[in-house]
Each structure stands twice: as C-alpha cells, then as structure tokens.
Amino acid sequence: MPEVLISEPRAGHYELALRVRNPLAESAILSDVPRMDGWLLRLGINEDGGAVAAPCRNVSGVVVGGLPGRGKSAWLASMLGSFAHRDDVQMLLIDGKQGYDLECLAPRAYRYLTGDEAGDLNAVREALHDVQTLMRHRLGNAKDIYGQSNLWAAGPSRYFPVVFVVIDECQAYLDLRSFSVKEDKAVASEIDSIVRDLVKRGRAAGIIVVLSTQRPTADSIPTSTRDNCGLRVCFSVATREAATAVLGEFTADSPQSPIGCPVGVGVASVDGWSMKFRSPYVPEALLEKAVRDCRELTADPLDLMCRAVVELTDRTNNLRGTDAAGPDNSDTSRLLPAREPLD
Template identity: 30%
Template sequence: MIRRVAVECTGYVLRRARESKRAARWRPVLAYRLRKLPRDVGRVLWFLVRGHGRWIRKTWTWLTHGDLRSDVRAARLAGDPQARREAQEAIRADAKARWAKLGIALRRSAVSTAAALGLLAVLALVEMLFDRAAMPRWLVTVYEVRDFLGAAVRLVVPWLLTLGPVGWVVAAVWEGRDRTPGAGWLTQPDREDADSWVDERMISRALAHLGVAPLNAFFKDGGQLVYLIAPRKDGDGTFARVRLPLGVTAGMVADRRDTLAANLGRAALETWPTKADEDGVLDLWVADKGSLGGGAGDWPLLHEGVVDAFEGVPFGLTQRGVIINAPLFEANWLIGGRPGQGKTSALRTLTLGAALDPTTELWVFVMGESPDFEPLRPRLSRYRMGMDDSVAADAVQALSDLAEEMERRGRTLGSQPGQPPKVSRKLADRAALGLHPLVLAIDECHELFQHKKYGKQAEELAVRLIKRGRKYGIILLLATQSPTKDSIPKEVTRNVSCGVAFAVADHIANDGLLGAGKYRAGIRATELRMKTDRGTCVAVGVSDEAWELVRTFYVPSRTAWTP
C-alpha cells in the first residue's frame, strides 16, 4: 500500500514538473543542445588544442622579446635609426632584468628550502633524543604545527594529482575559447523576439566581418571589445555603446553601414551606427525587424485638444516608437529634403500645432504656387503665396517687422520687475505686453534667399532673428528642397536649433540641414529612400538625444483646419 502511494505521488510530481511552464520553456533548449552535442564536443577539443597553441605562442613571444622586436622592425622599415637603437637597448635591458630577477628568485628559493630542511632535520633529531612530555610547551606547539602541516600536505597532494590535470584542461579550453563575448548557448531558439534579438556576441561577430583592416587584426589577435553600455532594449530596438580598438573610429564603421546591417540581419534603415562623445566610441542602435514599417498613425490632435507653444507640438514617432513633442519656444527650424518626401507636410504640422495655441500669432509665406497652407488661411495674420517679386517683398517686410518687434520686446522685457531673461508663459498670457508667441513660416525659403533683389536683405534679417529672437518668443520655421551652400546661408544652418532632413542626395545637403560633421558621425539622411521612406526624417535638436529618426504625422490638407 505504502509503495503504491509513493509511486503515485512520484508520478504526480513528475507529471506536474513536465507540464509546468518552466519545463516547457527549457525542453526545446535541452533538445536543441542535445542535437548540437557532437559539434559542441568537437569545439571543446579544438579549444583545448588552440589553448595550448596560444600558451606556446605567448611563451615564445616572452622568451624572444617578440613585442620589443616588432618595434625594432617597425623602426627599421621607417628608416629611423634612433628609434631602432632605443628599441634594441630596451631588449638588452629587458633581458638583463629578466636574468637578474631569475637569479634573485632562485637564490631566495634555495635559501628558503635549505632553511626549511635544516629546521625539519633539527626537529627530527631533537625528537629522537627527547620525549615530547619532557619538552617545553612552546616546543611541543612547534611539533604540533609541523604535524598538522604534514597531515595537510598528505591530504592535499592526492587531490592535486587528481584535480591538477582537470584544472589544466579547463584552463586550456578557456584560453582557446572564441573571444567574441556573450553566451550564445544560452539563447533560446523558441523565444518570441528571436528575429529581433541582438546581443554582444552578434554585434562583435558583425563588426569582425565588417572588412575594416584594424578591426580584422584586432579580432585575429584574440581581442575582445569593451561594451561601455551592454546591448539593452531601447524602445522598438536595441542600443549598445562600444569602445572601438586602436586605429578604428566610429566613422569607419558608419561608412560600412550597409555591410553592418547585412551582418546583423537588418535593413540599412534599421541599423544606425553613430559617433558618441569620442571618435573611438560607437553608439549602435538596431531596430527590431519591421518596427519602422508603416506610418506614424493619426496626429494626436486631429480631432480635439489644444497646444501650449511653450511645451511643443506632437511631431511624429521616434525610432523607439515614442511620440516626440517638437519644441517651438526658443527654437528655430530648418526642414529640407527632396521633392515629395514630406518637408511641406512637416512644416504644416508644426504650423497647425502652433495654431492650436490661442495666444500664438502666425505668419506664412509660400515662395511658390502651392495650396498646402490654404486651409489655414482663416487662422493666419499674414499669408502670401506665389512666385512673383511682390511675395518676396512682403516676406522681407515681414522679416523686417519681426526685427523691429524683437527690439520692442527686448525693451518691454527689460522693463518688467526682475528683468526676466526671456518670455514666459505667464508673460505671454498678458495681452497688454504683446509678448505672445509669434511664428513665421517660409516654405521654399531658398527662393527667397536666392532672390536677386531681396535675397541679401532676407539673409541678414533671418540670421538676426535666429540668433536673438528665440528668447523673445519669435520663431522661424524654414523649409526648402534645395539645401545647398548657395541656397541656404551658412549662418542660418549654423544657428538653427532644430534641423530636419528627409531623403537627401548627398552629404552636402545632409550637413546643410543637420549641421557640419553629422554625415561623418553617421547621422545620415542619405540612407533614406525616395518614396519608400516618405514622411520619415532624421532630426537633430528636437530632443535630448543627439539625433532622432522620426516618422512624422501626416495631416491631409482638407482636414488641416476647421474654423
């Protein structure tokens, strides 16, 4: 009876364990490892052989001063006799120091061994002549210590003879292991995010096959990358920060972005290697597969809601899948890209958001025949559209009026108690002061800056407003499809706080919108594809991050404004 109950209880426990979620989770892992067992055994044997080979190579390098001899060869090839002599002297000095250290160690070992043997011999002789009961207490203690140490040696030596070879094998396998970090054998084959999973091992392998010569040499010599920030989940992707080896810059990795994306099993748009605070530190963000597909969805304020211009406007979804509130107050914008990629739509979204702040005054000038802002006409204080000289004249007059308004606001702000350094929400709400947000949007601004009669004046006024108008609540929004050094003044590019680049043709247009050096740092709108990535842009200055990949909200013209 008792036996049957025990069997039934054991069977019940085993069934419950077999049916548990943890067992179900680990069962495919164990099955996977059993299938790979022959290959794993072969790898361990190869690690054992390679570990001994590495030990032999290290020993030979140490004995022959291989590291110092490489300096001699480099100096000889460079034709530098002074460096060659210094390297040879370093070899002789190192050899002399080694022999001196070896002599000191041998001498100390010999002296210590002789002293220990002499002490043991004296103790044995005394024990032969006298009984322990007649010895002083301190001498008995010495004999007890000797006996204890002898017993410990007799106990430990057999274990060392058994475990020593095992430890030797384990150390050799560890020395001969693959130097790419990460425990790949712990990766479960049935995890839900297996297609998007990115870890240190995958990143290291991708970089090892990138085709960069210094990286190839680094991995060939058994180097291991240092991860300042280990791969971690970051929104709809994975972020990691890597200290690159000597001779490798983040720009060199960014130049091979397509290869890196292929090595990671991603599209180029889903792989963003950029420079961190140092040229030798790589920031890598890898999107989950398919997470960047599709648009941003409906604009959050499409049907209801208001905006505070001091807090920002919903602009789009970042690569992390988070809604980004684009700053308006204390910000000026330069938006650009190839025709039809979404720049005017982005400008309209910003303008529409500003229009939902009842205290904001809006001026819009379209330097072309485009009806994109017609639905906003009832809300605009000034609005002109066209390609004739009168539109350019009115746009320059608006810039001039804003410059005068900036000076007036400066005097008004200075007369307030405490002389606040900038306009605040509280001051903007006091209508009598006239410090409300004032937004000027100019679409196709390159037509204005390149105008034969008004271009120079427009450039000077725009630069003045961009540099000084932010703290007075004056905001410039500029959009162009021709972001070149001739069409957009350098001072405009240098001083705007928010740069937005949709798909552009080359690095000149890229840096003309996002700022100098951005292309080299890996922040590249040139990777965006015409039509396929319409509505997606690379933006700087719109958040605390160095850059954002933004899928902008699209508001159709027919629903942009309902008076």
C-alpha cells in the same frame, strides 16, 4: 526576427532589443489633429514606436530640408496646426513656391504670403521687417512690458505670443545667386540679413523662424543661420552634402541617416543629438477644419503689443487717480511700437 539590436548600456551589461516591426516603415495616418499644450514641436514616432518631440522654448530657428515631395510641408502644417487652438501663438507664413502647401494654416496666419504676393520681394521684406520691428520693441522694453528680460521666462501670453515666421522654400529668397537683376539682389540681400538677425536675436523675444527648402545647400540656408537654429529636421535627401547642409555635422554611415528615407521619415537634430522619426500624416481636410475653427484667435503681434501698452497706460492712469501721491511713472507712450518705415 527582422531586426536585433545589441547595446552595452554599462560595462559588462548587454541589452538585446528584438524588433518585431519597424514603426518607421509603415505610414501612419491620424484621424485627429493633436493639440499641443506645452512648448514642444511634435515630430512623430521613433524607431521604438514612442512619441518624439523637440523643445521650442528659447529656440530661435528651425531648419527643414528634403527632396521634393518627401513630407516637409505636410510636417510643417500638421506640427504648426497643433498650436492653432492657442491664443499665445501667432504665425506669419511665406510660401516661396507661391502655391498651396501651407493653405490649410492660412486662417491662423496674421499674414499669409503666397501666389504673386510671395513672388514680390518687397512684400516679403516688408512682412519680415515688421517682425524685426516687433523683436526690437520686445527686446528693448522687455522688463517694462512683461517684467522679464526673456519672453520665455515671463511665459508667452495672448498679448505677447510666440511668433512662428515660416518661410517655405526659402531658397526663393535666400539664394542670392538666383537673382540677376541688381535691384532684386539688393532686396533679397536685405531679406537675408533680416532673417539672420531674427535667428540670431529673436530667441528672447519669442520669435521662431522656420526655414524650409527642397534644395538644401549652403546657398539656400546660409551655414551661420543654420548653426543658430536649435532644431534641424532633414527628410529624405539624396546626398551626404544635402544632409550636412541641413543637419550640420553628419556621417553618411550613421544609422540616423536621412539619405533615401521613405516619405514622411526624417532625422531631427537637437543640440547635436539626433533621432530618426516618422511624421504621422494628418489629412488636409482634417487639418483645414481644425485650423479654421480657431481663426478668431488670429491677430497681428504688433497690434497686440500696441493694445497691451494701451491697457498698461489705462491701468497706470487709474492707479494714479487713486494714489495721487505716488511716483509719476505714467508715461508708457514710449513703449508703443510703431511700424518702422523701410529704408
């Protein structure tokens, strides 16, 4: 028997688990892109071979760390690809590596910054600033536009979708020590403060920031930002410090250690509770096709909100036409979001 686990579920009762195989040791390749219908972020399979996922309702941030080539981008792409078929999900993708890691999700991203554009700090700041504008409008007008103070209570919808803001290799923007030019440092520090704001206040507005890094340190992912992230995922790292930078509290002798894990195996921490998992690999061509097939669902969430307000105005005006004696509450123009100029 390769492994025997003993536990004491209640006093005096002992449970033996005889493990004939270790699902985490064998890589798993999917022949289909799973479709996610609830609000769970698919992780993969655990040590018992069972499917594991983490809830994302009322979550404002996800941190992902791990050494280069250990499966961060592959997991992100397949996990987010599972939502591609849904019209109540939109994505902003920023690739700090300026490469192709998130390319297969591009058709479902209302904005995809890679290459030179992702190297332009002003372009990154502008894209994030638009999300901040959206968040402010959603939070400030929540009761008027979706009838609840929290988007998750109303339920995400086509006009008010969940917005995933993915910043892969976020250390390219958040590690302020790496900027020597004063102007760059100033823009990067603005990016950092927008990200902090989104993670701190975006929950009720249905905004989920995903920060991924191959260099997990407190400089790449500020500790306060990490602590506000409801889900933390750590693929293989080399040191206890790196694991702590992603997961927070962590002891090196824990059985749930990400130190030296094989490619695609990581530890996820949700509400202080952690589990080891293997993320099954979805071949890129499969993922690319599944996402491309859903490209007509892609829309900018600020534009969607404008459309929702215009429809609300039309409906209110129609109602006024049929009920002239009703109260005059037809001025919905104040709800119209406008892209705010950068300072």
